[in-house]
Amino acid sequence: MKKGSKISNAVIKRLPRYRRYLNELHKKGVDKISSRELSDLIGYTASQIRQDLNNFGGFGQQGYGYNVEALYNEISSILGLDKEYKMVIVGAGNLGQAIANHTSYYKAGFVVYSLFEVNPKLIGIKINDIDVRDCEELVAYIEENKVDIGIICTTKDAAQEVADKMAFAGVKGxxxxxxxxLEMPESVAVExxxxxxxxxxxxYHINRNHHERVES
Ligand SMILES: NC(=O)c1ccc[n+]([C@@H]2O[C@H](COP(=O)([O-])OP(=O)(O)OC[C@H]3O[C@@H](n4cnc5c(N)ncnc54)[C@H](O)[C@@H]3O)[C@@H](O)[C@H]2O)c1
Incomplete structure (x- = not known):
């Protein structure tokens, strides 16, 4: 990618999908692929794919197509998936526990270091071998461990206060x-x-198909 160039958010949102398909192709031993073939797989138009991937330059060649491995590596690096991220989860209820138990994040470099709670029945237990700590310790823990990402799985009413603490302590996202x-300073990315x-x-799609069948 050219230095200093900014990619639109719409393109960024499509990158994980490109990356997933390129990974599958690479695993199957495919070295190169044209935008038309990618279009058949992914469902975006060939011209959309060419436009999106032009952002990264150098990988598509007329009459050759895209180098699958090089494009996969470039997209991974643009997304920042060539690094490791430290994460904490606040709220160790149904969702917090499900995320802590979901091990495929770890393989992708997203490591849950700790969970945090206010419920005394949950503080002190382990989920997937990860400690559930008292939320009072959240700020100090983030600062000490240089945590990158905070995951909010609390009830709705607690979310802003938890986010403020995370931002104060220095999470990046x-x-x-x-x-x-959430109302957050620009320095903190929110998804x-x-x-x-x-x-x-x-x-919508179920109903659209139904309407089309009724009308035809
Ligand atoms: N975004 C989605 O698609 C999606 C899907 C399901 C649930 N949710 C939301 O995610 C949240 C969690 O859902 P759940 O089913 O796990 O709920 P849950 O009630 O099982 O868990 C919430 C946990 O947050 C804890 N908590 C509350 N305030 C806290 C605070 N200040 N600090 C630390 N922990 C605190 C509670 O003690 C509880 O254990 C809810 O807000 C829910 O609405 C979102």
């Missing part, structure tokens, strides 16, 4: 699962997750 719009968004667009 927050992965927020609570249904609240909100709403699982129901996927379900709602699924409902």
């Amino acid at each position: 927050i992965w927020n699962f609570a249904a609240v719009d 909100n997750v709403h699982l129901s968004d996927g379900l709602h667009s699924l409902a």
